[in-house]
Amino acid sequence: MTTLEIMTAVKNGTMTEAEAAQRMEAQTAEKVKEVVRKKVSLKVSAKGGIQIDGLRRFPVTLYRSEYEIIDGMRDDIRKFIEANKSRLVTKGEE
Known part of the structure; x- marks a missing residue:
């Protein structure tokens, strides 16, 4: 539907x-x-970062320490998304 x-x-x-x-x-x-x-796939970039392909037109590349910070914020990110669900869009929505 x-x-x-x-x-x-x-x-x-x-x-x-x-x-x-x-x-x-x-x-x-x-x-x-x-x-x-x-x-979506992961690989190590030429400069040693973690590269995620398939989310956007160009890869998203961050260093390990940056992903560790984001991983530590996992619960906060989920709460933020839930609290702001009405204002956030997903890819393909207008």
Whole structure:
């Protein structure tokens, strides 16, 4: 079911807003998993950094210490995303 179909179902009263939100969230999670499964890869860059390919047009490269800082912030990042979910978009959304 597409986002448009879900929105139409809510408008017509055949689906509640909570059901629609749950379905859209599940679709988004599945799309993210699909992208990660198919395209994202890691390698060591020429300068010794950790390079992630497949997230964007160009690779994202950070040094080990930078990824360790981000990894240490994992819970804070998750909380931030949850608190700002209504203001954040995922790739492909407008």
